[in-house]
Amino acid sequence: MIRAWARGGASAGAARVRRALVLVLPGAWVLGVVLWELCRPSSGQLLQLLAAAPAIACAGTGRRQCVLLGGVCALLAMLPFGVVEPADPLGNRAATCGAILAVVGASYLTAGRRRRLLRELARSREVATATQRVLLRPLPSRVEGLTLAADHLSASEGAVVGGDLYEVAATRYGVRAVIGDVRGHGLAALGSVAALLGSFREVVHDEPELAGVLRKLERAHGRQLCERAGGGQAADGAAEEFVTLLLVEVARDGAVTALNCGHPWPYRIGGGAPRPGPEVAPLASVEPLPPLGLFPLPDALPTVGCGRLAPGEALFLHTDGAADARNGAGEFFPLEHELSVAVGAADGAPSRVVAGVREALLRHCGGRLTDDVALVVLRNDPPRVPAQPPAGTPTPVAVTPPMKRGSLR
Structure with missing residues (x-):
């Protein structure tokens, strides 16, 4: 029993670590891209990878709030580098911002569809489980x-x-x-x-x-x-x-x-x-x-x-x-x-x-x-029956002691 509780606690702890990792992963991706661009400038080409942050949030959690949060983090990460450089008349960084918004929109719609499918799958499993339990009760x-x-x-x-x-x-x-x-x-x-x-x-x-x-x-x-x-x-x-x-x-x-x-x-x-x-x-x-x-x-x-x-x-x-x-x-x-x-x-x-x-x-x-x-x-495993006294053994009778005089008033 103790080993089962230990295994249950370990699995619950591992599940919590996985959930925390999934939530942190989009932010870690944005932070990694920004630090790499600061350490090894690539004229903004590496910043295009920021558009993957909303998609990572959608794949990891499937929540619309996380998708929006990942998109906001990616857009805010563009501010220290500027939107358009003078030597970049076509505005590659502006195009990157557009790509981020497009990925946010697509991921937002995908997360909603995924949520509906998960609800339908949960209901189908409940029905199937109840039906199968009746069959093999x-x-x-x-x-x-x-x-x-x-x-x-x-x-x-x-x-x-x-x-x-x-x-x-x-x-x-x-x-x-x-x-x-x-x-x-x-x-x-x-x-x-x-x-x-x-x-x-x-x-x-x-x-x-x-x-x-x-x-x-x-x-x-x-x-x-x-x-x-x-x-x-x-x-x-x-x-x-x-x-x-x-x-x-x-x-x-x-x-x-x-x-x-x-x-x-x-x-x-x-x-x-x-x-x-x-x-x-x-x-x-x-x-x-x-x-x-x-x-x-x-x-x-x-x-x-x-x-x-x-x-x-x-x-x-x-x-x-x-x-x-x-x-x-x-x-x-x-x-x-x-x-x-x-x-x-x-x-x-x-x-x-x-x-x-x-x-x-x-x-x-x-x-x-x-x-x-x-x-x-x-x-x-027959039920255990209490031992019975031998035949002819008198059954003890409980005797109530006489009440003392004056005990009732």
Whole structure:
């Protein structure tokens, strides 16, 4: 926490220094041109560079007041040198003043247009962020005895969500979770993400088996492809529009079952009584089904039993964008190792585990992602019940001492 505050304070200080530098730069430019002309006179030819001061103010701040201030500084800097020299009948310095005024006018109009565009961009981002947050809504911190944490990193700049999806829902059959990765990334994959998440949120409460949920998701994905093609059949490239998908169910007794369609298997994080310590291991090693959309689902969809999730244990779900991320040297991100490090440093807290893996991932790839990344942690954290006295133990009764005579008047 202290390191985070220190990083936040350092970044805020750097931002203040940059803003101050941008404001001072036009004046520094004018001062540099004037000093150079005084030290090495060039018969006014160098003074033509003063016309750049308003343009620098416009590019740096985009404020009309700064543009006007830069133009005034440039014009005032001409006064010590005179406007027209006797040996200069055409008045090059007067032409320089005209150039300064022209640049001031053009920069003033450009700054106004830039301000309007920035306001429109801010409003568009607010609408897009609100829409994407509704699509990939934040998970609750706790569901039916499970503590949750999730995060998403989009490869598209300025986007909150992309081609990855996740959702967790408490049902009468247990807590069910889905995580998936639509082919491609960014805003182009939002249609498939919306169709799959909408279908999952509807059918997860009605289907008693994960196989039924998966078939409904396949049907929703096929409908979305047909609607996007504008007809009753999918487009020619529909065979390439696939989704890797993982369905996980945690029953009330901790039993874990899963259905995997081409998705990376999650990791089990130890810490329970049977397996003490923060060990990290793949949840299963069964060969998954093909990704959803490449081939029709087979008639039999047997779920994979993954044992029980003991109290204190957790599941770490992720998309392949985390395991496939590379650094500048082309090295893959060591997900299992970094997950073990994050678990040891976070003492198993889901939110801190996700934050640790996210920080390590961004550090590994230098903040430049080539694919979307989704991270989800589900920890079996049942509520602690106070110890009850043994059966037959009499319940103590509070006895009120008798009041002394004369205590009331």
